[in-house]
Amino acid sequence: MPTSKKMGPSLLELPAELQRMIISQLDYESLIHLSATNRFFNHTVNPQAMADPLDKLQFVMRAAKDFPQHRPSEKGQEYHPGNFECYICFKVRSPDCFDALQSQTAYIDRLGRPVRDRQPTQADTLVSLRRFCIECGVRAGLHVASDSLTTRTGRDLWICSCLRVWSKHQVLRCPSCGGDCPLRPRKKMGVDKIPPQPPRFLSRVVGQMAT
Numbered sequence: 001m002p003t004s005k006k007m008g009p010s011l012l013e014l015p016a017e018l019q020r021m022i023i024s025q026l027d028y029e030s031l032i033h034l035s036a037t038n039r040f041f042n043h044t045v046n047p048q049a050m051a052d053p054l055d056k057l058q059f060v061m062r063a064a065k066d067f068p069q070h071r072p073s074e075k076g077q078e079y080h081p082g083n084f085e086c087y088i089c090f091k092v093r094s095p096d097c098f099d100a101l102q103s104q105t106a107y108i109d110r111l112g113r114p115v116r117d118r119q120p121t122q123a124d125t126l127v128s129l130r131r132f133c134i135e136c137g138v139r140a141g142l143h144v145a146s147d148s149l150t151t152r153t154g155r156d157l158w159i160c161s162c163l164r165v166w167s168k169h170q171v172l173r174c175p176s177c178g179g180d181c182p183l184r185p186r187k188k189m190g191v192d193k194i195p196p197q198p199p200r201f202l203s204r205v206v207g208q209m210a211t
């Protein structure tokens with residue numbers, strides 16, 4: 001009986017042109033699997049950059065719901081909130097990567113930048129936000145210096161002037177920019193209000209909203 005190895009040339013043995021053609025047909029999930037098969041594809045295949053945005057969106061929504069490792073679980077006394085999908089980087093990440101009180105809305109200016117350092121005006125547009133991880137929030141300007149965040153695992157974080165994220169229990173001054181941990185309450189974006197519910201309840205509501 002021929003083994004599957006002898007059935008034909010592997011993708012690696014094909015001419016580069018043909019490889020590219022085959023890879024261009026793959027969906028996000030297949031690209032992720034391919035990039036994990038070996039070092040060569042890890043370097044050449046970038047699922048984030050290559051996949052279709054709609055395909056990525058559908059994949060993370062499915063992954064967060066269907067993969068057992070991403071579901072919430074109750075083990076003894078410990079409650080694991082389950083993993084969440086980020087709609088900016090399209091990754092399913094640990095609850096430690098998400099702000100429990102993330103804004104659901106933001107004002108953006110005409111250039112598409114979030115309005116955080118002034119009051120919004122009529123020229124700005126109110127947009128609703130889907131869930132995003134803290135890393136993406138910082139990069140997109142949705143989290144800014146002096147923000148205080150609480151992860152869905154209950155860790156208190158703050159952001160310094162050079163936009164690094166620190167744990168309040170470990171670092172109170174950034175060694176690079178000298179910024180101090182903020183004492184004032186977290187800034188709010190535009191009309192957004194902090195809901196009165198505790199984070200655990202909130203995470204369930206937000207999880208359901210995404211379906």
Ligand SMILES: [Zn+2]
Pocket residue numbers: 086087088089090091132133134135136137
């Ligand atoms: Zn992200």
Ligand SMILES: [Zn+2]
Pocket residue numbers: 160161162163164174175176177178179
């Ligand atoms: Zn800093």
